[in-house]
Amino acid sequence: MRIGIQTGYWSRKPPAGIVEALQQAEAAGLDSVWTAEAYGSDAFTPLAWWGSHTSRLRLGTGIAQMAARTPTATAMQAITLDHLSGGRFVLGLGASGPQVVEGWYGQPYKRPLARTREYVDIVREVIARERPVTYDGEFFTLPVGEETPGATGLGKALKPTVHPLRSEIPILLAAQGPKNVALAAEIADGWMAGFYAPSADAEHRELLEAGFARRAEERSRPEDFEVAATIPVVVRDDVEAAADLVRPHIALYAGGMGAKGANFHKASLDRLGYGEVTDEVQRLYLEGRKEDAARAVPTEMVEEVALVGPPAKVRADLARWEQTALTTLLVQGDPASVAVLLG
Structure with a gap:
């Protein structure tokens, strides 16, 4: 199992010391670095900057929001970063949720699975550069015709001027949802999981197999399929003290990263058997009682989705993830904790 670093969202400004930390991670043999975006820093620019200071780390968007860019714009950025990094780029994509898509990007959040299929089709076609790109879908049309409101009818099918490195x-x-997981196995080269718990590994494998069964023959073989998940890692002598640093993270996602009836992160935790807990966490969080929401997260729930505690315990618990379908564990934690994980 490969180990990478998930840098997550920026808060008020770029993370301090990140270039030096990534250089040390590369020297220590880590596989990759991943970025995220919501409605602050974007996922691509940091990879270009940080990637210029490294030579081997894979550079992944984890994730780039599809609503933020047209498929062709995303493909342009992917081609550009792949060239600049010498073929180290990995494109992680996600549909986000209705609060962000409709509130930040001003787009309707409807039929995200169907939209994802079209989006990936177009990205692949641009990168392949075999012919001028045309597409006639429900969500995307290239080029648009004169029947489209506001269009001139002068649109031309194009292909990228830059020849892709790959x-x-x-x-x-x-x-995170069952249908989305199966879709990833069907049309993509990998799945980025949210709140991956070893206790649910059998269910995840079944969903992946269902997707593989519908996979087009020309796509890569399932054994090449990457399964990546972000796992918070906090090494402290006291388990409760370590868990205390992860509780706010879980409370944020279960309580605040999505509308009350459309929170995909909460739904993932619900499927682990914590429905009553997450209901309470969400209630407290939406009432503005964020600290109380964090305190409502039980330690056993933290240990389901994170590695916490003394060094020996963290290393022993890691074995549970090593026996799952995960191929890439993305560590989210302070440098000292990451160092312990690497042994």
């Missing part, structure tokens, strides 16, 4: 750039889909 005709195929790996695409991973972020997914």
Whole structure:
């Protein structure tokens, strides 16, 4: 199992010391670095900057929001970063949720699975650069015709002027719902999981197999399929003290990263058997009682989705993830904790 670093969202400003930390991670043998975006920093620019200071780390968007860019714009950025990094780029894509898509990007959040299929089709076609790109879908049309309101009818089918370094750039889909997970296995080169718990590994494998069964013959073989998940890692002598640093993270996602009836992160935790807990966490969080929401997260729930505690315990617990379908564990934690994980 490969180990990478998930840098997550920026808060008020760029993370301090990140270039030096990534250089040390590369020297220590880590596989990759991944970025995220919501409605602050974007996922691509940091990879270009940080990637220029490294030579081996894979550079992944984890994730780039599809609503933020047209498929062709995303493909342009992927081609550009792949060239600049010498073929180290990995494109992680996600549909996000209705609060962000409709509130931040001003787009309707409807039929995200169907939209994802079209989006990935177009990205792949641009990167392949075999012919001018045309597409006639429900969500995307290239080029638009004069029947489209506001269009001139002068649109022309084009292909990128830049010749891609690789005709195929790996695409991973972020997914949490059962249908989304199966879709990732069907059309993508990998799956980026949210709140991956070893206790649910059998269910995840079944969903992946269902998707593989519908996979087009020309796509890569399932054994090449990447399964990546972000796992918070906090090494402290006291388990409760370590868990205390993860509780706010879980409370944020279960309580605040999505509308009350459309929170995909909460739904993932619900499927682990914590429905009553997350209901309470969400209630407290939406009432503005964020600290109380964090305190409502039980330690056993933290240990389901994170590695916490003394060094020996963290290393022993890691074995549970090593026996799952995960191929890439993305560590989210302070440098000292990451160092312990690497042994």
